[in-house]
Amino acid sequence: MAIDLVTRREWGARQPRGAYGRLSSTRGVKVHYTGGQVSPDIVGDHARCVALVRSIQNHHMDGNGWLDVGYSLLVCPHRKVFEGRGPNHLPAANGSGLNSGHYAVLGLVGSTGFTQPTDDILHGILDAVEYLRDKGGAGDEIKGHRDGYSTDCPGGPLYAWVKRGAPRPGGGTNPPEPHPSFPGRVLKYPPVMVGEDVRTWQRQMRTRGWDIDVDGLYGEASRDACRAFQREKGLSATGAVNRATWQATWEEPVT
Ligand SMILES: [Zn+2]
Ligand SMILES: [Zn+2]
Numbered sequence: 001m002a003i004d005l006v007t008r009r010e011w012g013a014r015q016p017r018g019a020y021g022r023l024s025s026t027r028g029v030k031v032h033y034t035g036g037q038v039s040p041d042i043v044g045d046h047a048r049c050v051a052l053v054r055s056i057q058n059h060h061m062d063g064n065g066w067l068d069v070g071y072s073l074l075v076c077p078h079r080k081v082f083e084g085r086g087p088n089h090l091p092a093a094n095g096s097g098l099n100s101g102h103y104a105v106l107g108l109v110g111s112t113g114f115t116q117p118t119d120d121i122l123h124g125i126l127d128a129v130e131y132l133r134d135k136g137g138a139g140d141e142i143k144g145h146r147d148g149y150s151t152d153c154p155g156g157p158l159y160a161w162v163k164r165g166a167p168r169p170g171g172g173t174n175p176p177e178p179h180p181s182f183p184g185r186v187l188k189y190p191p192v193m194v195g196e197d198v199r200t201w202q203r204q205m206r207t208r209g210w211d212i213d214v215d216g217l218y219g220e221a222s223r224d225a226c227r228a229f230q231r232e233k234g235l236s237a238t239g240a241v242n243r244a245t246w247q248a249t250w251e252e253p254v255t
Contacts, residue, residue: 003127006082011050013083014057016068021090023100028141029129030094030102031162032071033154038110042077043118049076052108066092072103072132075124077114087136095149102143103132109158117158119169126168142166179204179250187226188240193218201241204249205229 034056042048053076057069064070070093071084084106085091091104105128107121108114117125132138144162145153154162161167183197199216205225206212212225218241227239232255233248241249 001079001123001127003131004078004080004124005131006050006080008083011053011082013054013069014061016085017061018067020068020085021100023088023090023103023136025137025139026103026132027101027139028103028143029072029105029132029138030098030143030145030147031125031154031158031166032093032104032106032145033109033111033158034106035111035153035155037112038108038114040114042108042114046076046078046080049078049080049082049108052076053082056106060092064092068092070104071106072136073128074106074108075121075128076108077118077121079120079124079127081124081128081131087132087138094145095151098149102141103136103138104145105129105132107154107158109155111152111155115155115157117161122161122166122169126166129166179247182243182246186240186242187218187222188238189219189223198222201246201249208249208254 039048042052053074060066060070061068069084070091072086072089072091073084074082076082091099093104094102105125107117107125109117109121129138129142142162144159145151146159180200187193187198187201194217196216198218199214202212202214202222206214210225210229212221223239226241226245227237230237230245233252235245235248
């Protein structure tokens with residue numbers, strides 16, 4: 001998935017007060033968090049992300065006296081990447097003397113309230129890192145602000161992810177495919193149940209390697225296959241496809 005960039009114009013950034021220092025390359029990127037209270041409401045409301053990014057810029061310019069927001073890029077829970085100083089420009093957020101070594105990428109995660117980085121934030125941070133490698137000569141390193149500087153940043157959960165090597169969630173380059181949602185009725189026998197939902201479940205069972213007819217009829221054979229599958233997955237072996245069994249049919253690894 002391509003990076004979903006929010007330009008400075010789109011988020012209403014103030015103009016920087018001066019010229020940035022230039023960078024042609026760095027050893028990599030340092031990951032930061034917002035710290036403090038971040039309302040969990042931002043997850044459901046992207047307008048709050050925009051407001052938060054603007055307030056961070058105000059704090060950096062008016063509180064710290066910096067010429068602009070200190071980060072290279074800022075990432076919100078909607079996998080959107082806000083332009084900060086951008087590639088090839090010296091950031092200010094890593095600490096004095098530490099800014100030419102690494103670009104600075106912020107995840108909008110707090111130390112209270114919204115504290116657990118979601119998969120979309122982690123994907124967004126990696127989208128930002130790839131963008132800085134591509135456009136700004138960033139090297140392979142992904143580190144935390146606290147590496148080489150006395151701070152809690154980027155907080156426990158984000159730092160633990162950095163220490164694990166900053167993997168893409170789900171192991172792939174994109175989030176897992178969504179699967180058909182539970183039809184809302186339990187598939188069971190007797191009597192024989194008929195329907196497209198039965199066919200959908202049977203097709204997935206076949207994909208998983210079960211010897212089952214994809215005929216849209218939930219009878220004895222479907223029930224027996226269901227029961228065996230439930231035993232294999234440690235589910236209660238009722239022979240009926242309830243919500244948990246339906247989800248397991250897509251989500252459990254094939255063994
Ligand atoms: Zn930081
Ligand atoms: Zn957002």
